[in-house]
Amino acid sequence: MTIETRLDERESRTSTFMPSAGDEGNLYRALVIRRQVILAALSLALFVSLCVDLALGPARFGLDQVVTAIFTPGAVDNSLRVILWEIRMPVALMALVVGASLSIAGAQMQTILSNPLASPFTLGISAGASFGAALALAFGVTLIPTLVDYAIPANAFFMAMLTAFAIHLLSMRRGVTIETIVLLGIAMVFIFNSLMALIQFFASQQAVSAVVFWTMGSLTKATWPKLGIAFAVLAVVVPLLARHGWALTAMRLGDAKAESLGVKPRRLRLEVLVMVSLLAAIAVSFVGTIGFVGLVGPHIARLLLGEDQRFFLPGSALCGALMLSVGSVLSKMILPGTIIPIGIITSLVGIPFFLFLILSHKKNAW
Amino acid sequence: MVTLTLDRLSARYGRRQILSDISSPPLQGGQVVALLGPNAAGKSTLFRRILGLLEGDGEARIEGAGSQRPVAYMPQETGATAALTVYESVLLARMQGRRLKVADADLQEVDKALAELGIDTLAGRDIGNLSGGQRQLVSAAQALVQSPDILLLDEPTSALDLHRQISFLGILRQLAQERNMLIIAALHDLGHALRFADQALVIESGRLVDCGPCGQVINPHMLRETFQVEARIESCSRGRPQLIVEAAI
Numbered sequence: 001m002t003i004e005t006r007l008d009e010r011e012s013r014t015s016t017f018m019p020s021a022g023d024e025g026n027l028y029r030a031l032v033i034r035r036q037v038i039l040a041a042l043s044l045a046l047f048v049s050l051c052v053d054l055a056l057g058p059a060r061f062g063l064d065q066v067v068t069a070i071f072t073p074g075a076v077d078n079s080l081r082v083i084l085w086e087i088r089m090p091v092a093l094m095a096l097v098v099g100a101s102l103s104i105a106g107a108q109m110q111t112i113l114s115n116p117l118a119s120p121f122t123l124g125i126s127a128g129a130s131f132g133a134a135l136a137l138a139f140g141v142t143l144i145p146t147l148v149d150y151a152i153p154a155n156a157f158f159m160a161m162l163t164a165f166a167i168h169l170l171s172m173r174r175g176v177t178i179e180t181i182v183l184l185g186i187a188m189v190f191i192f193n194s195l196m197a198l199i200q201f202f203a204s205q206q207a208v209s210a211v212v213f214w215t216m217g218s219l220t221k222a223t224w225p226k227l228g229i230a231f232a233v234l235a236v237v238v239p240l241l242a243r244h245g246w247a248l249t250a251m252r253l254g255d256a257k258a259e260s261l262g263v264k265p266r267r268l269r270l271e272v273l274v275m276v277s278l279l280a281a282i283a284v285s286f287v288g289t290i291g292f293v294g295l296v297g298p299h300i301a302r303l304l305l306g307e308d309q310r311f312f313l314p315g316s317a318l319c320g321a322l323m324l325s326v327g328s329v330l331s332k333m334i335l336p337g338t339i340i341p342i343g344i345i346t347s348l349v350g351i352p353f354f355l356f357l358i359l360s361h362k363k364n365a366w
Numbered sequence: 367m368v369t370l371t372l373d374r375l376s377a378r379y380g381r382r383q384i385l386s387d388i389s390s391p392p393l394q395g396g397q398v399v400a401l402l403g404p405n406a407a408g409k410s411t412l413f414r415r416i417l418g419l420l421e422g423d424g425e426a427r428i429e430g431a432g433s434q435r436p437v438a439y440m441p442q443e444t445g446a447t448a449a450l451t452v453y454e455s456v457l458l459a460r461m462q463g464r465r466l467k468v469a470d471a472d473l474q475e476v477d478k479a480l481a482e483l484g485i486d487t488l489a490g491r492d493i494g495n496l497s498g499g500q501r502q503l504v505s506a507a508q509a510l511v512q513s514p515d516i517l518l519l520d521e522p523t524s525a526l527d528l529h530r531q532i533s534f535l536g537i538l539r540q541l542a543q544e545r546n547m548l549i550i551a552a553l554h555d556l557g558h559a560l561r562f563a564d565q566a567l568v569i570e571s572g573r574l575v576d577c578g579p580c581g582q583v584i585n586p587h588m589l590r591e592t593f594q595v596e597a598r599i600e601s602c603s604r605g606r607p608q609l610i611v612e613a614a615i
Binding site: 025027031114246249253256257260261310 | 459462476
């Protein structure tokens, strides 16, 4: 449509005194379609990354073999099927589930705290989880007595929730700014780091290496049952968050505005904080500390898709999953024969990419 | 038609009493009511109390409302930024409490709200890149898009230039009549109140000073007692009442 016809249309509209129906609506529809295309592209990239991840390892397979083994496991030979489905699949899928969980957790923390620095890692929730896990690894301490069999994840979850509630209580106090909350998060990180050092000081040599390896973050700990639990939590939390989609989007306009639109900010904040702490704690407790995804996944999603939760929520999940899946691929490729802990890879590779993204965009989201 | 009656409305923050026993005659839909009062008189608190965001004694009775959530509120602008376009920020105001799926009717309501306030050209802009006045109009669109029976506006013109102040208040007056909507606007400019409002509600230190037709309520005595200015009301050459302020007391 030429500018002239648009102007003509506008003129005829004003002359008949009709409110403009549809023009802006159509622009918005185009925006929605563009976002759906981006989500589809991310999903496709994720599938490709998953296939590459499955193909790589001590025994290398072709992508065609992998795809065949995924869709028709009966058609490939036994050894390929066993390696793919029993050994590599839980690890590769864990990367997706953990990446999605951490990224969603970060996205919603940034949303409810209106803070671009909020993430499970920077708010000390990961550090708390690590401390809880280290207590179990080093001394066999169980913070929730009935869950002896799952001492590590249970401890991690307990400490993560404790940290989350401490942050929540502080953020509710009068006159507390978002900067204070971030400072409290950093204080939490330092407190837990000191406590971790204390544990390592008193623990046996063997326990220390277990703790150190744990904190590096590694997907190789993944098994089908752990994957099942992490996926179940994700599958429960995501629909609950989606149900609050419009309210969460409104939270980005500030508490006063959200309240005027019928949102109850305090209740929503508490509810969402519980849910995302659960997500972060489960993810961290099964694979260790992976810091970067929870902070950056949501930022990439925000740059690509904006903050309407209908796109931002799945977008964050996909970005986080993709980052960790690509990280998993790289961790196998950099030193053939060695799997570098993924927590190291995501930060090293992700940061330059993230810097490129924020410096090349002019969006004014914060 | 919707009516709002304030019946001994009170509110407190902790121990501090903000509003005490505010009562009004039934305020009818189709008119603009100016809520007047000096700074910290309790105007915003009164709005929050009517909206149900605050608990307290007394009640704000709403009768004859057509919708589930009859009251929409435009708070004072705080200037939030987010990766949302103007269109999205108005749409999300429309969609609160509704399903995730957006219907065509919802998009039409957004189109209508933006067009009515003359900000349809801003639709694709990021809300972080708006001027103060533009934000205020977007905020008004967010309230209007909820199709309310009662619209509460907290200092809606504070960031607008003169042209936009006059056209915005004119649009509000027209919308009130067209949709039988009751609009209550906290205004600092008493001249605007005289020109655009049918009724005025004056509060000071949380108490009702006067309530009635603007021409009667805005008088030299009230201006002296409540606003602490020496002022008179005179008709201009076209017969419109004009507020002339002499001095602060």
